[in-house]
Amino acid sequence: MALQQLSQTADLLSEASRAKIDMWLKKYPAEQQRSAVIPALHIVQEQNQGWLTTELLDAVADYLALPKIAVYEVANFYSMFELSPVGRHKICVCSSISCMLCDNESIMQHLEKRLGIKMDETTQDGKFTLKRVECLAACRNAPVLQIGHQYHENLTPEKIDAILDGLE
Amino acid sequence: MVKIEIDGKQVEAEPGSMIIEVADREGVHIPRFCYHRKLSIAANCRMCIVEVEKMGKPVPACATPVTDGMCVFTKSEKARASQKAVMEFLLINHPLDCPICDQGGECELQDVSLGFGQDISRFAEGKRAVKDKNLGPLVATDMTRCIHCTRCVRFGQEIAGVPELGLIGRGENTEIGMYIEHSMASELSGNIIDLCPVGALTSKPFRFAARAWELRAHASIAAHDCVGSNIYLHTRCSEIMRAVPNDNEAINETWISDRDRYSYQGFASDERVTRPLLRKEGKWQDADWQTAFQVTVDSLKKVIAEHGADQVGVILSPNATLEEHYLLQKLARALDCHNIDHRLRETDFSDQASLSQYPSLGMPITKLEKQDMIFLLGANIQHEQPLLGHRVRKASLQGANVTALSVMQHAYNFSLNSQQVVHPTAFVNALAAITKAAYQHANVQVPAHIAAVLETIDVDVTAQQIAEQLKDADKASIILGNTALYHPQAAYVRTLAHALAQQTGASVGTVSDGANSAGACLAGSLPHRGPAGITQNNTGLDTQAMFAAGLKAYVLFNVEPELDCANPGVASEAVAKADFVVAMNPYNAGILAQYGNVILPIVPVSETSGTFINIEGIWQHFAAATVAQGQARPGWKVLRVLGNLLEIEGFNYVSSQEVCDEIREIINTQNFTSADNEHMLVRLETASSETLWRITQWPIYRVDNVVRRAPALQAAASSGGPAAVHFNRHLADKLQLTDGDTAIVKQGDEQIRLKVAVNNAIPNHCALVPGGFSETANLLDSFAELTIVRS
Ligand code: SF4
Ligand code: FES
Ligand code: FES
Numbered sequence: 001m002a003l004q005q006l007s008q009t010a011d012l013l014s015e016a017s018r019a020k021i022d023m024w025l026k027k028y029p030a031e032q033q034r035s036a037v038i039p040a041l042h043i044v045q046e047q048n049q050g051w052l053t054t055e056l057l058d059a060v061a062d063y064l065a066l067p068k069i070a071v072y073e074v075a076n077f078y079s080m081f082e083l084s085p086v087g088r089h090k091i092c093v094c095s096s097i098s099c100m101l102c103d104n105e106s107i108m109q110h111l112e113k114r115l116g117i118k119m120d121e122t123t124q125d126g127k128f129t130l131k132r133v134e135c136l137a138a139c140r141n142a143p144v145l146q147i148g149h150q151y152h153e154n155l156t157p158e159k160i161d162a163i164l165d166g167l168e
Numbered sequence: 169m170v171k172i173e174i175d176g177k178q179v180e181a182e183p184g185s186m187i188i189e190v191a192d193r194e195g196v197h198i199p200r201f202c203y204h205r206k207l208s209i210a211a212n213c214r215m216c217i218v219e220v221e222k223m224g225k226p227v228p229a230c231a232t233p234v235t236d237g238m239c240v241f242t243k244s245e246k247a248r249a250s251q252k253a254v255m256e257f258l259l260i261n262h263p264l265d266c267p268i269c270d271q272g273g274e275c276e277l278q279d280v281s282l283g284f285g286q287d288i289s290r291f292a293e294g295k296r297a298v299k300d301k302n303l304g305p306l307v308a309t310d311m312t313r314c315i316h317c318t319r320c321v322r323f324g325q326e327i328a329g330v331p332e333l334g335l336i337g338r339g340e341n342t343e344i345g346m347y348i349e350h351s352m353a354s355e356l357s358g359n360i361i362d363l364c365p366v367g368a369l370t371s372k373p374f375r376f377a378a379r380a381w382e383l384r385a386h387a388s389i390a391a392h393d394c395v396g397s398n399i400y401l402h403t404r405c406s407e408i409m410r411a412v413p414n415d416n417e418a419i420n421e422t423w424i425s426d427r428d429r430y431s432y433q434g435f436a437s438d439e440r441v442t443r444p445l446l447r448k449e450g451k452w453q454d455a456d457w458q459t460a461f462q463v464t465v466d467s468l469k470k471v472i473a474e475h476g477a478d479q480v481g482v483i484l485s486p487n488a489t490l491e492e493h494y495l496l497q498k499l500a501r502a503l504d505c506h507n508i509d510h511r512l513r514e515t516d517f518s519d520q521a522s523l524s525q526y527p528s529l530g531m532p533i534t535k536l537e538k539q540d541m542i543f544l545l546g547a548n549i550q551h552e553q554p555l556l557g558h559r560v561r562k563a564s565l566q567g568a569n570v571t572a573l574s575v576m577q578h579a580y581n582f583s584l585n586s587q588q589v590v591h592p593t594a595f596v597n598a599l600a601a602i603t604k605a606a607y608q609h610a611n612v613q614v615p616a617h618i619a620a621v622l623e624t625i626d627v628d629v630t631a632q633q634i635a636e637q638l639k640d641a642d643k644a645s646i647i648l649g650n651t652a653l654y655h656p657q658a659a660y661v662r663t664l665a666h667a668l669a670q671q672t673g674a675s676v677g678t679v680s681d682g683a684n685s686a687g688a689c690l691a692g693s694l695p696h697r698g699p700a701g702i703t704q705n706n707t708g709l710d711t712q713a714m715f716a717a718g719l720k721a722y723v724l725f726n727v728e729p730e731l732d733c734a735n736p737g738v739a740s741e742a743v744a745k746a747d748f749v750v751a752m753n754p755y756n757a758g759i760l761a762q763y764g765n766v767i768l769p770i771v772p773v774s775e776t777s778g779t780f781i782n783i784e785g786i787w788q789h790f791a792a793a794t795v796a797q798g799q800a801r802p803g804w805k806v807l808r809v810l811g812n813l814l815e816i817e818g819f820n821y822v823s824s825q826e827v828c829d830e831i832r833e834i835i836n837t838q839n840f841t842s843a844d845n846e847h848m849l850v851r852l853e854t855a856s857s858e859t860l861w862r863i864t865q866w867p868i869y870r871v872d873n874v875v876r877r878a879p880a881l882q883a884a885a886s887s888g889g890p891a892a893v894h895f896n897r898h899l900a901d902k903l904q905l906t907d908g909d910t911a912i913v914k915q916g917d918e919q920i921r922l923k924v925a926v927n928n929a930i931p932n933h934c935a936l937v938p939g940g941f942s943e944t945a946n947l948l949d950s951f952a953e954l955t956i957v958r959s
Contacts, residue, residue: 054348067325069334072347076336 442798486682506708547649
């Protein structure tokens with residue numbers, strides 16, 4: 001006799017997150033809460049040091065009254081969602097064609113050397129994560145990387161040193 | 169209608185229908201993987217690509233609507249080339265090792281690649297491999313074979329209503345899975361095996377047991393609920409290897425429940441008896457049929473001679489065939505014994521004389537999904553009759569108002585308009601309030617036969633709303649489920665439901681127990697009515713009265729009294745104390761193994777021919793799918809011999825068909841009233857809903873002797889086991905008990921120890937103790953007071 005257990009997961013979402021999700025919910029017709037999954041996951045990911053636990057995915061599903069699998073699918077599909085812990089600063093380096101032509105290889109190498117980790121790894125102290133991503137849509141200023149909401153373009157090793165030095 | 173041309177043939181088609189539908193109807197084969205006529209259109213496999221004149225590119229036939237004058241070419245060079253290209257792409261990542269795949273020989277991919285694939289793969293690179301998923305004991309996975317058609321995903325969302333599978337990951341890394349693994353909970357989960365066009369999802373119990381081409385298919389009828397789903401039993405030599413659906417739009421469409429799919433395992437249980445057994449000096453001894461029959465006949469004659477025929481009780485399972493019911497009641501009545509019944513779990517028979525001749529849904533099964541309102545009265549319909557549950561879900565998806573009144577919250581896979589969960593003692597009053605509201609609303613005088621009950625009832629807003637909705641709905645149906653029928657005041661429930669229906673214009677459906685309650689009633693397996701529902705001069709005892717009376721002899725047919733009956737404690741005691749108990753059963757177990765005197769081994773439905781009458785009143789005949797095991801024999805043959813040995817006239821049947829014809833003849837002479845008559849109700853003394861009451865459900869996989877012996881079902885997520893006492897957090901706190909603790913549960917003088925399951929679906933002052941478990945077989949009434957203490 002499987003039973004609907006009343007959801008106790010809503011309090012995993014901070015009040016601020018819930019308020020923000022509610023705002024998104026208002027933008028879609030009622031009964032179309034599914035449309036708010038992506039913004040909701042972004043919001044909740046931000047609340048949790050940049051990554052999503054299964055409990056948080058379930059909480060989002062409950063909050064939007066969706067089957068859990070519907071949220072798992074989205075969280076697994078988009079590379080912007082992290083399902084394991086990431087460093088305080090997630091450095092997303094574009095690996096697509098324009099950046100490749102503009103030698104993003106040396107950018108990645110420099111980052112790897114400077115931080116002592118490989119792409120898609122996190123530093124011991126939990127400060128940085130290097131991530132290879134697809135086109136960031138800033139091709140004309142390739143090579144490009146993104147940290148948080150900030151884009152950094154026309155990269156050179158020197159520029160990278162300056163960026164890293166400026167990060168807490 | 170639009171006119172289109174498919175491969176040069178002019179055809180008419182419904183505007184908006186897809187090319188593939190029209191082609192299917194016209195018998196033009198277009199290859200496909202993701203398209204399925206019962207699922208939404210995904211158009212993701214691209215196998216169905218065809219050429220359409222004046223369209224630049226080839227188009228997917230499953231997602232291209234027909235338009236007037238369209239010319240479709242399914243076999244043109246362009247179409248063929250595209251289909252072949254798609255096939256090659258699909259095979260890039262698919263293993264080419266059909267000989268070691270469980271699906272080999274019945275695989276859509278294999279078939280289509282034979283027609284559209286190449287002999288040699290041009291893809292020399294490494295193929296991807298995907299980790300298998302554990303979906304529970306019913307469905308096996310071989311995920312490397314998945315072609316991402318998403319039929320299984322859509323089935324979960326659209327049909328099962330329990331979306332459990334999804335597409336995880338992206339691009340090359342896409343996998344079908346649950347992300348967080350668990351056992352599938354849907355009671356229809358096995359259908360994804362049939363849907364999966366490749367060997368990614370197969371039947372776990374059947375896995376690698378046989379090849380499709382070694383099997384013979386035998387059309388049969390599923391024997392676990394009153395829907396009577398059409399199935400094929402697949403045999404190899406004489407062994408039943410599996411069960412699969414047999415399409416019948418009017419009954420089960422293309423689906424079957426997991427219960428109907430995996431119950432075949434029970435046919436091969438170790439507890440099967442394959443030769444007659446006699447108890448001698450307290451021990452079972454093998455006997456030949458002749459001796460066993462002789463002992464039975466002598467013992468019955470002795471009891472009748474010494475104590476009278478009314479000291480014999482005859483109890484049959486509602487899963488017995490029409491012919492078996494008929495023969496056994498004929499035999500009993502010829503001996504002047506009128507204690508005949510098949511209603512094992514019902515307890516209130518006070519209105520039996522005024523009921524219609526047989527339980528009925530009150531409409532064709534296909535109409536259920538067309539209702540505007542369905543009022544579920546004590547019906548856990550998804551578990552009781554999974555495919556009726558599916559129809560209710562369809563109605564609900566089409567916007568029907570589904571409303572429930574029950575004694576506990578059920579986890580339905582459709583949304584409810586409103587749900588009222590009440591203490592069992594308040595169940596009748598809740599219905600009475602709705603009934604009264606209906607009469608008040610219409611400003612009509614309450615009919616005399618229910619006036620006494622309605623007098624003292626207060627009508628609340630909920631009752632008013634439901635009454636008004638029933639009245640306003642164009643097509644409304646009130647469905648009486650197990651709780652309504654097993655309730656100690658079932659006569660009130662039935663009478664009020666009919667009065668409510670009459671006032672609001674709704675129909676009433678009684679969804680009965682087992683596969684053949686309707687057949688049992690029409691065959692005369694009732695204490696007060698003979699074949700065709702003809703009222704008898706002598707009324708015998710009903711099941712509960714037979715056990716309560718402690719008769720001298722019992723004749724039990726396909727019944728396990730301590731697991732199948734409403735009051736297992738009393739039933740067991742009666743069996744233990746009787747002078748003579750003969751059981752015609754396929755199994756030797758439990759209380760009968762302990763106290764029975766003779767076991768006449770009969771066969772389960774797979775080994776006999778017979779007839780079931782389903783809830784729509786459809787007579788469904790079936791033949792034996794395989795030979796009887798050992799010396800076990802079909803029930804009708806055993807009864808025929810018994811009749812002859814008892815020197816009763818007219819027992820010389822040569823086939824079950826002959827028995828069936830005889831019943832038909834009697835029935836043809838009768839006029840049937842479908843509506844129930846008006847049963848006079850007296851004022852109801854309601855017990856307090858503040859005292860702790862037992863509520864009982866027979867979990868989906870505990871309903872009869874066969875499913876209880878299917879290991880895969882017992883291991884399934886929705887098996888309802890292991891046995892436990894369920895109550896809500898509130899009561900748990902009061903009793904200082906929590907999940908996993910052991911509690912002592914008492915009813916009368918009986919007490920048992922049970923594990924505690926805290927379950928907030930149970931209302932206050934109630935505890936759910938499931939039936940059908942040996943652990944709970946010592947308890948008493950299904951719906952009655954009980955006490956629980958810490959152990
Ligand atoms: S498992 Fe089978 S049904 Fe499901 S997507 Fe893969 S191939 Fe299709
Ligand atoms: S390719 Fe790097 S930003 Fe577009
Ligand atoms: S069947 Fe048409 S795209 Fe799959």
